[in-house]
Amino acid sequence: MNRHETYQSLLPRVARGAITARLLGHPYDPPALPVDLDRPAGVFVTLWEEGDLRGCIGHIQPLHDHLVDEVVECARLAALRDPRFAPVRAEELPRLTIEVSVLTPPEPVEDLATLDPARWGVVVSCGRRRGVLLPEVHGVDTVEQQLAIALRKGGIDQREPWTVHRFEVLKYEEGTPPTQGGP
Numbered sequence: 001m002n003r004h005e006t007y008q009s010l011l012p013r014v015a016r017g018a019i020t021a022r023l024l025g026h027p028y029d030p031p032a033l034p035v036d037l038d039r040p041a042g043v044f045v046t047l048w049e050e051g052d053l054r055g056c057i058g059h060i061q062p063l064h065d066h067l068v069d070e071v072v073e074c075a076r077l078a079a080l081r082d083p084r085f086a087p088v089r090a091e092e093l094p095r096l097t098i099e100v101s102v103l104t105p106p107e108p109v110e111d112l113a114t115l116d117p118a119r120w121g122v123v124v125s126c127g128r129r130r131g132v133l134l135p136e137v138h139g140v141d142t143v144e145q146q147l148a149i150a151l152r153k154g155g156i157d158q159r160e161p162w163t164v165h166r167f168e169v170l171k172y173e174e175g176t177p178p179t180q181g182g183p
Contacts, residue, residue: 015075041104106165
């Protein structure tokens, strides 16, 4: 089994297991990834409820030495700490679809013409403020739209001096093959 097949079969299941265990008050011991695949990486976990966004939290840079630990933490945060939503309740679990996005390390962007919102996610920064937007967001078709949303999320005025980094993701959703280029 290659890396993509391993991640596809395991990462969404790890995220669901972490959320379920937390909501039911049970301990959770996630399965280990094969040593050659268990590398640190930035991760976002997105929750969908019947097609609508229900939560999304992640880390651009890894905070853990093991990818599986990053997925567990981001899954729990997406379910319980996304400030845009009330915490997920146990009865919602059957209606949730879970997507895990594994990020490449962000790289600086010198020329905005090299961006493509279908391929690249962006991180815009101004001092300590930062806004992030994953690629392939429905309704975001231009670089200008992507940057405007990321700036707004970071509380950054377009007239301020800001920088851009880009990253790719590989998305793993329950029951579907992985999408996008990347890690």
